[in-house]
Amino acid sequence: xxxxxxxxxxxxxxxxxxxxxxxxxxxxxxxxxxxxxxxxxxxxxxxxxxxxxxxxxxxxxxxxxxxxxxxxxxxxxxxxxxxxxxxxxxxxxxxxxxxxxxxxxxxxxxxxxxxxxxxxxxxxxxxxxxxxxxxxxxxxxxxxxxxxxxxxxxxxxxxxxxxxxxxxxxxxxxxxxxxxxxxxxxxxxxxxxxxxxxxxxxxxxxxxxxxxxxxxxxxxxxxxxxxxxxxxxxxxxxxxxxxxxxxxxxxxxxxxxxxxxxxxxxxxxxxxxxxxxxxxxxxxxxxxxxxxxxxxxxxxxxxxxxxxxxxxxxxxxxxxxxxxxxxxxxxxxxxxxxxxxxxxxxxxxxxxxxxxxxxxxxxxxxxxxxxxxxxxxxxxxxxxxxxxxxxxxxxxxxxxxxxxxxxxxxxxxxxxxxxxxxxxxxxxxxxxxxxxxxxxxxxxxxxxxxxxxxxxxxxxxxxxxxxxxxxxxxxx
Numbered sequence: 001x002x003x004x005x006x007x008x009x010x011x012x013x014x015x016x017x018x019x020x021x022x023x024x025x026x027x028x029x030x031x032x033x034x035x036x037x038x039x040x041x042x043x044x045x046x047x048x049x050x051x052x053x054x055x056x057x058x059x060x061x062x063x064x065x066x067x068x069x070x071x072x073x074x075x076x077x078x079x080x081x082x083x084x085x086x087x088x089x090x091x092x093x094x095x096x097x098x099x100x101x102x103x104x105x106x107x108x109x110x111x112x113x114x115x116x117x118x119x120x121x122x123x124x125x126x127x128x129x130x131x132x133x134x135x136x137x138x139x140x141x142x143x144x145x146x147x148x149x150x151x152x153x154x155x156x157x158x159x160x161x162x163x164x165x166x167x168x169x170x171x172x173x174x175x176x177x178x179x180x181x182x183x184x185x186x187x188x189x190x191x192x193x194x195x196x197x198x199x200x201x202x203x204x205x206x207x208x209x210x211x212x213x214x215x216x217x218x219x220x221x222x223x224x225x226x227x228x229x230x231x232x233x234x235x236x237x238x239x240x241x242x243x244x245x246x247x248x249x250x251x252x253x254x255x256x257x258x259x260x261x262x263x264x265x266x267x268x269x270x271x272x273x274x275x276x277x278x279x280x281x282x283x284x285x286x287x288x289x290x291x292x293x294x295x296x297x298x299x300x301x302x303x304x305x306x307x308x309x310x311x312x313x314x315x316x317x318x319x320x321x322x323x324x325x326x327x328x329x330x331x332x333x334x335x336x337x338x339x340x341x342x343x344x345x346x347x348x349x350x351x352x353x354x355x356x357x358x359x360x361x362x363x364x365x366x367x368x369x370x371x372x373x374x375x376x377x378x379x380x381x382x383x384x385x386x387x388x389x390x391x392x393x394x395x396x397x398x399x400x401x402x403x404x405x406x407x408x409x410x411x412x413x414x415x416x417x418x419x420x421x422x423x424x425x426x427x428x429x430x431x432x433x434x435x436x437x438x439x440x441x442x443x444x445x446x447x448x449x450x451x452x453x454x455x456x457x458x459x460x461x462x463x464x465x466x467x468x469x470x471x472x473x474x475x476x
Contacts, residue, residue, distance in 0.1 A: 021207035419454040421448060
């Protein structure tokens with residue numbers, strides 16, 4: 001590209017991307033090619049962007065929309081006469097432009113005409129620059145035009161992009177006859193991405209009519225889009241900055257984050273983000289989602305999506321009770337459940353965890369009353385802490401004991417975490433909890449459960465203030 005002489009070899013087609021619309025965005029190589037060509041061929045709308053560059057006497061052939069084959073035919077006709085022909089495309093000629101067609105036609109004709117492609121700044125690159133830095137990590141481009149690509153294939157590509165967490169730029173999002181496809185794309189993306197995912201769209205990028213907007217996937221209105229608009233959907237790491245810029249981090253601050261959070265917390269954060277992407281039902285209340293992420297992280301069991309029951313706003317309510325000091329005690333059925341509750345969170349909130357299983361009074365009470373030791377422990381706990389948060393990860397008999405004491409009016413717990421595990425009376429004990437409408441509950445339905453699961457649900461409650469940022473493990 002260093003000399004004009006390279007274009008003096010007659011019988012050549014140069015396929016040039018003239019950028020998104022402003023002369024400042026046309027590359028020097030393309031400016032040079034346009035300036036020395038004998039013939040310039042393109043969609044008539046594009047010629048306004050190269051006005052003043054074309055040399056005197058150049059033959060300009062402009063055609064309407066959907067005349068791509070005719071343009072390519074004309075290019076070969078003039079090139080075979082020995083002329084230097086420049087075929088112009090907006091943006092980059094290789095991205096939904098004329099370059100593939102010209103090469104296909106060269107192959108079809110078995111033509112000896114030399115073809116050269118000069119890259120240009122694409123519309124999505126210009127749009128991305130205007131939006132800040134939304135394509136800082138892996139990204140893909142999808143055209144919603146189904147003129148030459150069947151919709152079922154386009155939809156497969158949309159699903160793949162959404163599930164793989166690609167930043168996704170959308171070309172041809174809408175036209176007069178193509179009104180529903182963008183709605184369908186948003187529907188598919190919302191199955192894989194949070195409604196809060198940043199979305200930016202730019203109309204007439206680089207041109208006088210340019211408009212730049214930032215919104216979210218949940219608030220995005222396809223009616224604001226037309227055929228001159230590029231849409232960019234962020235990935236799970238993208239965020240909005242200064243209200244009108246989107247940043248998708250590449251990871252340069254990753255090491256700093258690890259130093260700030262610690263290795264253990266960094267691993268937990270990345271695990272939670274992975275789980276969140278793989279949930280079947282992403283659009284659930286934040287409190288339940290936070291508890292669910294903890295449950296799946298602890299068990300690696302996505303069945304928890306169907307097994308975790310929570311009362312409405314259960315996590316939020318219990319966090320409020322505990323963080324404001326209305327309740328200062330958590331009771332567990334066994335010591336293993338108590339040991340799994342994070343000490344840092346307890347200290348931060350000024351909360352005490354107690355398990356009465358090894359209280360010296362338990363053995364005598366159990367023997368005298370003919371009950372299990374865990375039942376006896378709950379009886380003693382209710383006498384001293386009737387309004388505590390009660391947590392069960394092992395003993396269904398202890399949970400059933402609490403239910404009986406509630407019915408008698410001697411226990412009035414602020415909440416119950418019911419996750420006993422096993423085969424005898426486990427399901428029944430959980431059924432007995434549900435009728436207490438005035439007591440906030442988190443329940444692992446069925447036979448599954450365990451002390452580790454009960455403890456992690458309590459940890460979700462204690463750290464609910466970290467849920468919005470999806471930043472677990474502060475106390476790891």
